[in-house]
Amino acid sequence: xxxxxxxxxxxxxxxxxxxxxxxxxxxxxxxxxxxxxxxxxxxxxxxxxxxxxxxxxxxxxxxxxxxxxxxxxxxxxxxxxxxxxxxxxxxxxxxxxxxxxxxxxxxxxxxxxxxxxxxxxxxxxxxxxxxxxxxxxxxxxxxxxxxxxxxxxxxxxxxxxxxxxxxxxxxxxxxxxxxxxxxxxxxxxxxxxxxxxxxxxxxxxxxxxxxxxxxxxxxxxxxxxxxxxxxxxxxxxxxxxxxxxxxxxxxxxxxxxxxxxxxxxxxxxxxxxxxxxxxxxxxxxxxxxxxxxxxxxxxxxxxxxxxxxxxxxxxxxxxxxxxxxxxxxxxxxxxxxxxxxxxxxxxxxxxxxxxxxxxxxxxxxxxxxxxxxxxxxxxxxxxxxxxxxxxxxxxxxxxxxxxxxxxxxxxxxxxxxxxxxxxxxxxxxxxxxxxxxxxxxxxxxxxxxxxxxxxxxxxxxxxxxxxxxxxxxxxxxxxxxxxxxxxxxxxxxxxxxxxxxxxxxxxxxxxxxxxxxxxxxxxxxxxxxxxxxxxxxxxxxxxxxxxxxxxxxxxxxxxxxxxxxxxxxxxxxxxxxxxxxxxxxxxxxxxxxxxxxxxxxxxxxxxxxxxxxxxxxxxxxxxxxxxxxxxxxxxxxxxx
Amino acid sequence: xxxxxxxxxxxxxxxxxxxxxxxxxxxxxxxxxxxxxxxxxxxxxxxxxxxxxxxxxxxxxxxxxxxxxxxxxxxxxxxxxxxxxxxxxxxxxxxxxxxxxxxxxxxxxxxxxxxxxxxxxxxxxxxxxxxxxxxxxxxxxxxxxxxxxxxxxxxxxxxxxxxxxxxxxxxxxxxxxxxxxxxxxxxxxxxxxxxxxxxxxxxxxxxxxxxxxxxxxxxxxxxxxxxxxxxxxxxxxxxxxxxxxxxxxxxxxxxxxxxxxxxxxxxxxxxxxxxxxxxxxxxxxxxxxxxxxxxxxxxxxxxxxxxxxxxxxxxxxxxxxx
Numbered sequence: 028x029x030x031x032x033x034x035x036x037x038x039x040x041x042x043x044x045x046x047x048x049x050x051x052x053x054x055x056x057x058x059x060x061x062x063x064x065x066x067x068x069x070x071x072x073x074x075x076x077x078x079x080x081x082x083x084x085x086x087x088x089x090x091x092x093x094x095x096x097x098x099x100x101x102x103x104x105x106x107x108x109x110x111x112x113x114x115x116x117x118x119x120x121x122x123x124x125x126x127x128x129x130x131x132x133x134x135x136x137x138x139x140x141x142x143x144x145x146x147x148x149x150x151x152x153x154x155x156x157x158x159x160x161x162x163x164x165x166x167x168x169x170x171x172x173x174x175x176x177x178x179x180x181x182x183x184x185x186x187x188x189x190x191x192x193x194x195x196x197x198x199x200x201x202x203x204x205x206x207x208x209x210x211x212x213x214x215x216x217x218x219x220x221x222x223x224x225x226x227x228x229x230x231x232x233x234x235x236x237x238x239x240x241x242x243x244x245x246x247x248x249x250x251x252x253x254x255x256x257x258x259x260x261x262x263x264x265x266x267x268x269x270x271x272x273x274x275x276x277x278x279x280x281x282x283x284x285x286x287x288x289x290x291x292x293x294x295x296x297x298x299x300x301x302x303x304x305x306x307x308x309x310x311x312x313x314x315x316x317x318x319x320x321x322x323x324x325x326x327x328x329x330x331x332x333x334x335x336x337x338x339x340x341x342x343x344x345x346x347x348x349x350x351x352x353x354x355x356x357x358x359x360x361x362x363x364x365x366x367x368x369x370x371x372x373x374x375x376x377x378x379x380x381x382x383x384x385x386x387x388x389x390x391x392x393x394x395x396x397x398x399x400x401x402x403x404x405x406x407x408x409x410x411x412x413x414x415x416x417x418x419x420x421x422x423x424x425x426x427x428x429x430x431x432x433x434x435x436x437x438x439x440x441x442x443x444x445x446x447x448x449x450x451x452x453x454x455x456x457x458x459x460x461x462x463x464x465x466x467x468x469x470x471x472x473x474x475x476x477x478x479x480x481x482x483x484x485x486x487x488x489x490x491x492x493x494x495x496x497x498x499x500x501x502x503x504x505x506x507x508x509x510x511x512x513x514x515x516x517x518x519x520x521x522x523x524x525x526x527x528x529x530x531x532x533x534x535x536x537x538x539x540x541x542x543x544x545x546x547x548x549x550x551x552x553x554x555x556x557x558x559x560x561x562x563x564x565x566x567x568x569x570x571x572x573x574x575x576x577x578x579x580x581x582x583x584x585x586x587x588x589x590x591x592x593x594x595x596x597x598x599x600x601x602x603x604x605x606x607x608x609x610x611x612x613x614x615x616x617x618x619x620x621x622x623x624x625x626x627x628x629x630x631x632x633x634x635x636x637x638x639x640x641x642x643x644x645x646x647x648x649x650x651x652x653x654x655x656x657x658x659x660x661x662x663x664x665x666x667x
Numbered sequence: 668x669x670x671x672x673x674x675x676x677x678x679x680x681x682x683x684x685x686x687x688x689x690x691x692x693x694x695x696x697x698x699x700x701x702x703x704x705x706x707x708x709x710x711x712x713x714x715x716x717x718x719x720x721x722x723x724x725x726x727x728x729x730x731x732x733x734x735x736x737x738x739x740x741x742x743x744x745x746x747x748x749x750x751x752x753x754x755x756x757x758x759x760x761x762x763x764x765x766x767x768x769x770x771x772x773x774x775x776x777x778x779x780x781x782x783x784x785x786x787x788x789x790x791x792x793x794x795x796x797x798x799x800x801x802x803x804x805x806x807x808x809x810x811x812x813x814x815x816x817x818x819x820x821x822x823x824x825x826x827x828x829x830x831x832x833x834x835x836x837x838x839x840x841x842x843x844x845x846x847x848x849x850x851x852x853x854x855x856x857x858x859x860x861x862x863x864x865x866x867x868x869x870x871x872x873x874x875x876x877x878x879x880x881x882x883x884x885x886x887x888x889x890x891x892x893x894x895x896x897x898x899x900x901x902x903x904x905x906x907x908x909x910x911x912x913x914x915x916x917x918x919x920x921x922x923x924x925x926x927x928x929x930x931x932x933x934x935x936x937x938x939x940x941x942x943x944x945x946x947x948x949x950x951x952x953x954x955x956x957x958x959x960x961x962x963x964x965x966x967x968x969x970x971x972x973x974x975x976x977x978x979x980x981x982x983x984x985x986x987x988x989x
Contacts, residue, residue, distance in 0.1 A: 037961065043960075047883060048694065048696065048883065048887060049694050050694060051692055051693075051694060052694075052695035122852075123831040123832045124832075124875065125825075125831060126825050126875070128879070133877075133880070135875055138831075147852055150852075151853060151854050266692070275708040275709055276708045278738065279741070280741040280742070288738075289708070290702075290704070290856070292856075317740065318736070320736075327693070329692075329698060329701055330693065330697070330701050331700075331701040331708075331737070333739070344712055380861070382859065385712065437855055438855060438856060441854065441855045441857070443857050443859060448863070449863060450861045450863045451849075451851060451859075452851040452852050452853075452859045
């Protein structure tokens with residue numbers, strides 16, 4: 028085959044180019060354990076498709092002698108093991124993308140490691156793959172890892188699987204061994220819904236059945252690996268499905284043109300088609316399909332285009348333009364699968380950012396319903412999800428979003444979660460369905476409202492949130508502030524560890540997850556009290572920015588006043604009235620803020636109080652009261 | 668006719684044939700193009716001050732072509748930034764200025780002022796210092812000076828082994844360092860472009876393109892490229908096995924060294940004293956592609972900088988080399 032290519036290139040380069048302009052593309056993922064020969068297989072594919080250049084080959088020969096595992100032979104795995112650190116460890120530790128092409132197709136291979144702790148990488152690689160090659164060492168058969176990889180492939184919605192039974196040379200090319208492995212695998216795969224499986228006996232090292240049928244395996248009559256990859260038809264639901272265009276960018280070069288740019292992720296579109304814009308629900312008709320190569324008569328899934336509509340309706344980034352007859356659903360509460368990808372475990376109740384399509388929303392996650400043991404597929408109870416764990420949970424968004432179930436459309440049903448402060452991508456999610464609960468719990472309409480209650484008290488309601496290290500003097504200052512306000516006739520209530528931890532939150536400890544839940548409950552209680560028209564003082568260490576931000580977002584504009592009681596750790600520790608720092612230093616008290624648990628200082632607190640000792644608590648309290656007076660909190664609101 | 672305007676592809680096909688795939692699936696070039704456009708739009712929507720790094724080479728030409736398509740009929744909503752070393756081929760400067768004028772895009776040129784003052788050059792200071800100060804330091808200076816929070820680059824994953832794991836959206840620290848452990852997983856078409864304070868993002872829309880894809884696309888789309896890619900008679904001297912073109916009189920010649928005219932072309936473009944030519948008669952795009960398919964040394968081999976050790980590109984990336 029390679030020779031034929033060279034002959035055509037040499038004899039008729041323009042003919043070659045014409046043929047190659049019409050090649051299709053296939054993205055696939057290779058999954059296997061460390062010793063299944065995955066890197067060797069990919070190295071072999073690159074080598075056989077002549078994509079290894081002579082200088083790389085020289086380096087390969089050199090490296091094979093130095094660190095190779097194949098004696099004097101070429102170690103193809105060295106062609107693909109990238110980063111220096113990985114090379115020293117002898118394993119790949121991240122997703123790498125490789126490229127090769129044949130006469131018929133261009134291939135993008137996601138190369139992912141097989142280690143248990145790297146579920147994250149496999150899910151990442153699988154998310155863009157059309158097909159999965161699952162490697163099995165013929166000597167070892169279907170292993171726990173094989174099941175895990177297959178489950179992830181199935182979860183991510185890949186339907187085409189190649190079962191590559193590798194290292195067949197080491198079992199004397201035995202048909203019995205191959206048949207037994209195939210039967211074993213098919214039985215398992217059927218349980219998780221994988222049915223489109225092609226099993227191929229091979230040896231990547233020897234080149235058996237990779238590009239040419241091997242004389243060593245005469246009993247096999249199916250396709251070679253490359254032969255299968257370049258002809259397999261991928262079930263193409265996306266083209267057949269309903270039209271979906273997430274709007275990425277509103278294109279306004281001048282006042283006369285207003286287009287909506289995006290990549291079609293489902294179905295097709297033609298001028299004249301009736302479309303609906305989600306979530307607004309407004310409808311219009313497609314006027315033009317604009318591209319730099321001219322207007323199109325039709326555009327299909329996968330194309331990046333710009334649409335114009337016949338009506339001037341409001342469309343922004345994050346909206347979905349969809350076929351009017353079969354639009355996506357809209358909801359703000361869902362059940363979903365989550366794959367946790369961060370070293371920091373998931374914290375139920377903490378707000379994260381959710382990105383789906385071109386839209387970003389704020390989201391909180393409920394305690395998982397269960398997590399899935401990826402090795403046994405057993406479901407077990409869970410309070411949280413840790414790195415590389417997969418679970419099912421309900422999520423709650425701050426606004427309604429358009430969506431399809433992930434099984435219907437990867438792009439309108441798959442999302443990522445982003446930590447609001449580190450900005451890292453912490454999870455991937457797959458939407459199952461919307462929860463009806465949102466529609467059924469209606470707010471009781473009340474005539475006596477927050478404003479009315481506050482006016483009666485001659486004040487504006489607010490939540491004064493005191494945060495700082497243990498021993499900083501939060502409660503001392505908060506008590507003084509409350510006393511002054513009370514003396515002046517204002518209606519107040521002080522929430523602190525003493526009156527909350529002993530009652531409402533006595534079931535909670537001091538792990539990160541419990542701290543988050545503690546603050547969530549306090550914030551919700553404070554919200555009700557603010558609604559009652561009260562000035563609420565909350566005095567909690569509340570070490571995490573994310574939870575303080577959550578409390579802030581629960582309340583109306585100007586109602587949340589963050590007060591940072593700023594004390595150096597050494598000063599707080601030297602006070603140590605309750606003897607807690609001493610205990611923590613001895614190790615008798617774990618998860619103690621400042622010692623073995625972090626404190627994230629506020630970045631934009633409304634008030635920062637210097638509590639290092641140079642300013643008295645009375646002066647600090649007066650600063651707070653002055654702030655309240657200055658911002659109108661102590662003035663009754665106008666009648667609404 | 669200048670070589671920039673060279674028309675050696677078949678006459679441009681009718682719009683309907685090229686733009687509309689009709690029934691069935693997209694070709695590999697159509698899929699790559701659509702993906703790159705999606706990346707461009709996403710990056711622009713999620714950044715405040717984007718910029719496109721423009722190196723005048725063929726990958727930059729493709730990148731610019733895709734940017735023009737991504738925002739059509741608008742112009743790309745960002746300027747181009749050329750981190751210049753004053754040692755590029757003259758033909759590159761001519762080409763750059765013509766393209767910018769033809770397309771009506773904004774170009775910023777940055778030359779590290781310290782290098783200008785000290786006259787940093789590859790002959791007196793060595794290739795490593797020259798490249799580090801003009802390019803690596805110059806790039807950081809330019810990004811900081813203009814406060815760009817996102818920069819498009821033309822790097823591809825197939826160029827070098829360590830790049831196979833590079834993300835499409837790559838986060839850099841305030842010191843512009845690349846931390847392989849802090850890179851974000853990228854799923855589906857979802858890119859997390861958000862930044863913690865001080866961080867910036869490098870975005871590589873050509874991540875999934877190979878060298879062959881780039882050439883086929885240049886051919887299909889008739890994208891102008893610097894004439895140095897095409898073979899011509901050029902004055903060269905042979906040094907350490909590399910053919911170096913004597914592009915101007917700043918190049919010191921060894922005693923007895925006489926430039927000779929040979930038919931050469933360049934597979935990669937950079938500073939002329941550091942860029943090796945290959946002997947070739949390939950004077951059209953199909954001939955270049957033909958030559959590439961039939962020869963067996965990789966593209967980066969022409970760059971003097973990569974030769975020290977196989978981990979060297981990775982080290983450079985961690986230090987902020989693009």
